[in-house]
Structure formats: structure tokens, C-alpha cells
Amino acid sequence: MIIIGLTGGIASGKSTVSAELRKMDVPVFDADAEARSAVNKGSEGLALVAQAFGSGYLTAAGELDRAKVSELVFHDKQALKTLENIIHKIVWQRAESFLQDCRDAKRQAAVLDVPLLIETGWHKQVDCVWLVAVSRRQQIERAMLRSGMTEEEVTARIEAQMPLAEKKQYADVVLDNSGSLEQTIAAVHKELAKLLGDGSER
Incomplete structure (x- = not known):
């Protein structure tokens, strides 16, 4: 393949x-869509982000406060690197699973x-x-x-x-x-x- x-x-x-x-x-594997879902409410990714930056970066509904996180990482390169490390690891795991499914389907x-x-x-x-x-x-x-x-x-x-x-x-x-x-x-x-x-x- x-x-x-x-x-x-x-x-x-x-x-x-x-x-x-x-x-x-x-x-086609859409990494952008997977990156967004990687930090959905109740996800492992969201828990890791909250652990890294604090619960103040979650909304009252328990979702990622994307505007607040964007503001943080825009001004803090280390925070951006931390966020990317969390998300990229999850997305790559999903990409590997996607590729294996494609191989199994003889694509x-x-x-x-x-x-x-x-x-x-x-x-x-x-x-x-x-x-x-x-x-x-x-x-x-x-x-x-x-x-x-x-x-x-x-x-x-x-x-x-x-x-x-x-x-x-x-x-x-x-x-x-x-x-x-x-x-x-x-x-x-x-x-x-x-x-x-x-x-x-x-």
C-alpha cells in the first residue's frame, strides 16, 4: 500500500x-478533524490538557475553552509545544490505526x-x-x-x-x-x- x-x-x-x-x-485521514476530536469533552486528550494547563482552561460545561487556550499558546511557545505534544501523539495513534485498517482492506x-x-x-x-x-x-x-x-x-x-x-x-x-x-x-x-x-x- x-x-x-x-x-x-x-x-x-x-x-x-x-x-x-x-x-x-x-x-483519507483528516488530521485536522482528528485533532479537534482529540480534545472533545470527556476525552483522554482533554484530561491531559487540563492537567497541563489547569481546569481554568475548561468551560463551565467541561469542554475545552478553545479561545482561552488559543490566546495562551499564541503568546507562549512552550505552552504551544506542550499542547501539540498531547494532540499529535493521539492523532498519530489514530493515523496508525487508520493505515492498518486500509492495509487490512487491501487498499x-x-x-x-x-x-x-x-x-x-x-x-x-x-x-x-x-x-x-x-x-x-x-x-x-x-x-x-x-x-x-x-x-x-x-x-x-x-x-x-x-x-x-x-x-x-x-x-x-x-x-x-x-x-x-x-x-x-x-x-x-x-x-x-x-x-x-x-x-x-x-
């Missing part, structure tokens, strides 16, 4: 690529959709890295349109991430998402067929 690591910066169009892969019957390929694939070192655990890329201007405009953030807020997010040029050094495939949706989808089909051989798209 071939493991594809899919990554890309904010508003690069990574979700478009992962959605198309799902349509092609390729199983030809499986995808790990991970925004911080390279930063976490998880790119070493995949067979190839697919990087979705757009120009910085497009990234800013799309993020503003999607999230309602200001240009300054989007720029700050981009600056906090690994530069695209550096990410490209780790990529086996760069999917240019600066054109039309049809062009991006065609590129996804072409690259998957190349990877699996025999013109197969499944």
Missing part, C-alpha cells in the same frame, strides 16, 4: 484535493491529510509527499474570503507557517492550485494514476 502525505498552507486548496481523492475511492493507496506534515516530521512516515500550492496573493485573498479574517490576520498565519519554498524541498509532487478547479482535479487524477501505475485511478 502506498501512503500519500497531503499537505499545504492555509487556503491553498488542500481540502479540494482530499475531497477529490475521496470521490476516487481513496481513503492500493491511503492519504494522510496533515497541514503540519513536514513540521511534525510525519513526512518521514509516508511514501510520497503531495504539496498543494498557490501564490501568496491567492492564499491571502482566499483565506480572507473563506474566514472573514483581515489581510493582516491572514498574513500573520502565513508567516507562522513553514515557507512554501521550504516545503517544496520535501515534496515529491507539487499540485499547482492557482488555476481552475478542473485543472486541479485533472492534476490529481494524473498524479494518482502515475503513482499506482497501469493508468489505475483506484
Whole structure:
């Protein structure tokens, strides 16, 4: 089984690529969704976060106070590292379980959709890295349109991430998402067929 690591910066169009892969019957692991559920109410992850930062970071309903935690880790790099260590460990365990299920199902390929694939070192655990890329201007405009953030807020997010040029050094495939949706989808089909051989798209 071939493991594809899919990554890309904010508003690069990574979700478009992962959605198309799902349509092609390729199983996709959504690390972002798993990271959110890792600290759901009553979870082991939430208990570990409360243990690390104190019960003051939980709401009255016993859920994670995401706004308060975000404020903390934005200003405290050590706190961010602690939070990431808790969440990444849980998410990776789930990713390993997902991959085993795919192997058991005799899948030809499986995808790990991970925004911080390279930063976490998880790119070493995949067979190839697919990087979705757009120009910085497009990234800013799309993020503003999607999230309602200001240009300054989007720029700050981009600056906090690994530069695209550096990410490209780790990529086996760069999917240019600066054109039309049809062009991006065609590129996804072409690259998957190349990877699996025999013109197969499944």
C-alpha cells in the first residue's frame, strides 16, 4: 500500500484535493478533524490538557475553552509545544490505526491529510509527499474570503507557517492550485494514476 502525505498552507486548496481523492475511492485521514476530536469533552486528550494547563482552561460545561487556550499558546511557545505534544501523539495513534485498517482492506493507496506534515516530521512516515500550492496573493485573498479574517490576520498565519519554498524541498509532487478547479482535479487524477501505475485511478 502506498501512503500519500497531503499537505499545504492555509487556503491553498488542500481540502479540494482530499475531497477529490475521496470521490476516487481513496481513503483519507483528516488530521485536522482528528485533532479537534482529540480534545472533545470527556476525552483522554482533554484530561491531559487540563492537567497541563489547569481546569481554568475548561468551560463551565467541561469542554475545552478553545479561545482561552488559543490566546495562551499564541503568546507562549512552550505552552504551544506542550499542547501539540498531547494532540499529535493521539492523532498519530489514530493515523496508525487508520493505515492498518486500509492495509487490512487491501487498499492500493491511503492519504494522510496533515497541514503540519513536514513540521511534525510525519513526512518521514509516508511514501510520497503531495504539496498543494498557490501564490501568496491567492492564499491571502482566499483565506480572507473563506474566514472573514483581515489581510493582516491572514498574513500573520502565513508567516507562522513553514515557507512554501521550504516545503517544496520535501515534496515529491507539487499540485499547482492557482488555476481552475478542473485543472486541479485533472492534476490529481494524473498524479494518482502515475503513482499506482497501469493508468489505475483506484
